Amino acid sequence: xxxxxxxxxxxxxxxxxxxxxxxxxxxxxxxxxxxxxxxxxxxxxxxxxxxxxxxxxxxxxxxxxxxxxxxxxxxxxxxxxxxxxxxxxxxxxxxxxxxxxxxxxxxxxxxxxxxxxxxxxxxxxxxxxxxxxxxxxxxxxxxxxxxxxxxx
Numbered sequence: 558x559x560x561x562x563x564x565x566x567x568x569x570x571x572x573x574x575x576x577x578x579x580x581x582x583x584x585x586x587x588x589x590x591x592x593x594x595x596x597x598x599x600x601x602x603x604x605x606x607x608x609x610x611x612x613x614x615x616x617x618x619x620x621x622x623x624x625x626x627x628x629x630x631x632x633x634x635x636x637x638x639x640x641x642x643x644x645x646x647x648x649x650x651x652x653x654x655x656x657x658x659x660x661x662x663x664x665x666x667x668x669x670x671x672x673x674x675x676x677x678x679x680x681x682x683x684x685x686x687x688x689x690x691x692x693x694x695x696x697x698x699x700x701x702x703x704x705x706x707x708x709x
Contacts, residue, residue, distance in 0.1 A: 591627060595704065599691045603629070603702070606636040610701060613667040622709050624663050628673065629702040637700070656680045656692045660705045663690075675703035 592603045611628040631637060657680070664674055675694035687709065694703040 595691075598689075598706070598708065601691070601693075603704075604631070604636040606633055607631050607702070611669075611673050613669050615667070623707075624667055625704070625706040625708075626664060626667055626669055627704045628675075629704065631700045631702070634697075634700045637695070637702070656694075659690050659707070660692045660694070663692075663705050663707050675701075675705075 591609075592605070595601050595603055607629040608631075609627060610630040612626065614625040615623040660675070676696050679695050679697065680692065689709050690705075690707045692705045694705075695701070696703070
């Protein structure tokens with residue numbers, strides 16, 4: 558009987574260790590490919606320490622043109638502290654409306670459910686080059702960044 562209890566204990570420890578590792582990977586930026594691609598395509602350096610809460614993309618690569626949407630969840634809001642330099646989210650209404658329009662078009666094309674859409678009042682950054690667009694929203698309460706990309 559002691560043998561079985563010992564084996565059960567070992568299995569339980571292994572399962573718990575795997576669960577802990579999965580949780581840690583979720584919140585330490587396990588998707589470094591995304592970080593590198595965003596830096597290369599847009600010159601924007603994403604803060605580390607995030608987990609992917611939601612993602613959607615077209616089948617094509619961003620180099621060939623495509624659409625991509627990521628919701629990045631941060632366990633520690635201090636990772637986003639240096640992004641405060643981008644502004645306080647109080648962009649002129651016309652600017653916010655332009656970003657929202659671009660974001661809505663992309664999210665609709667990707668069939669993203671409405672519950673996964675960002676709060677439109679918190680636009681942090683937008684970039685348009687050669688018809689390509691990047692819009693980033695920030696939700697301070699949920700500590701999430703929403704990256705919405707369209708490459709042409």
